[in-house]
Amino acid sequence: MSGQLKEVRNRIKSIQSTQQxxxxxxxxxxxxxxxxxxxxxxxxxxxxxxxxxxxxxxxSSEGDIDLALAANRQVEKxxxxxxxxxxxxxxxxxxxxxxxxKQAIREKxxxxxxxxxxxxxxxxxxxxxxxxxxxxxxNDKYWQLFSHLSFENVxxxxxxxxxxxxxxxxxAVDIVYSEFKNAATQRFKIEQFLPIGKVEVIEGASTQxxxxxxxxxxxxxxxxxxxxxxxTQFFKAVLDGHASxxxxxxxxxxxxxxxxxxxLRSLKIDYNRARQAAITTELTEIVSGAAALMG
Numbered sequence: 001m002s003g004q005l006k007e008v009r010n011r012i013k014s015i016q017s018t019q020q021x022x023x024x025x026x027x028x029x030x031x032x033x034x035x036x037x038x039x040x041x042x043x044x045x046x047x048x049x050x051x052x053x054x055x056x057x058x059x060s061s062e063g064d065i066d067l068a069l070a071a072n073r074q075v076e077k078x079x080x081x082x083x084x085x086x087x088x089x090x091x092x093x094x095x096x097x098x099x100x101x102k103q104a105i106r107e108k109x110x111x112x113x114x115x116x117x118x119x120x121x122x123x124x125x126x127x128x129x130x131x132x133x134x135x136x137x138x139n140d141k142y143w144q145l146f147s148h149l150s151f152e153n154v155x156x157x158x159x160x161x162x163x164x165x166x167x168x169x170x171x172a173v174d175i176v177y178s179e180f181k182n183a184a185t186q187r188f189k190i191e192q193f194l195p196i197g198k199v200e201v202i203e204g205a206s207t208q209x210x211x212x213x214x215x216x217x218x219x220x221x222x223x224x225x226x227x228x229x230x231x232t233q234f235f236k237a238v239l240d241g242h243a244s245x246x247x248x249x250x251x252x253x254x255x256x257x258x259x260x261x262x263x264l265r266s267l268k269i270d271y272n273r274a275r276q277a278a279i280t281t282e283l284t285e286i287v288s289g290a291a292a293l294m295g
Contacts, residue, residue: 015263
């Protein structure tokens with residue numbers, strides 16, 4: 001019985017120690033989430049409006065000028081940008097991004113993958129490790145972006161996609177990431193990065209082209225604007241992933257702390273029962289021994 005009590009005491013101490021760690025990690029993630037959330041919330045309206053403007057320009061300029069980054073051609077070579085985190089302990093966040101990337105390959109680019117024409121550009125250690133170990137064609141230059149997260153560093157990764165598309169190295173570029181909603185909610189999605197999409201025409205709606213005044217010349221301005229707007233879109237996806245990671249980790253650590261509390265309550269009940277049983281057994285033995293001596 002004493003051995004059982006000791007085992008339960010050891011388990012209680014171990015879980016209490018784990019609970020302290022998860023509680024501390026939750027607090028750290030909450031502090032990081034605030035900064036990451038502020039960054040994406042402040043940037044998103046700007047990025048969304050720029051994307052809308054870019055799609056309108058592409059749609060209204062069709063046939064007028066040569067738009068290299070909007071060229072639709074037969075998809076033979078594909079680049080998939082998978083944005084995960086560098087560390088774990090954030091629930092199913094990383095596995096969901098990886099699963100969605102594999103789903104895109106399986107359902108959308110199966111033919112290209114069979115020919116070895118699908119390349120993964122991982123951003124985050126988890127994506128890099130997974131796709132490298134499982135035999136995928138991987139670009140290993142930018143997976144450490146989160147250790148020095150800045151617009152300039154992200155811009156360099158975006159340049160790989162844009163330059164590769166213009167040169168014909170890739171015919172399509174998609175970004176797989178988690179769109180941040182709040183600390184408890186992330187929406188995992190695949191977003192077409194290149195070629196630049198056009199405004200979707202809704203049946204029955206007006207098809208009038210957007211009217212823009214270009215100063216200086218249209219060709220010069222669009223050639224200058226396109227890469228800048230695409231860099232912003234790429235940076236937005238990275239910031240979304242960054243905020244989603246901290247939100248997922250904070251939620252996971254909060255749940256782990258709650259679960260540790262429930263286990264502790266259960267173990268303490270078991271400990272008290274075992275302790276009471278031990279006391280009862282000792283009293284019974286003492287009474288029985290006394291009765292035997294008196295008899």
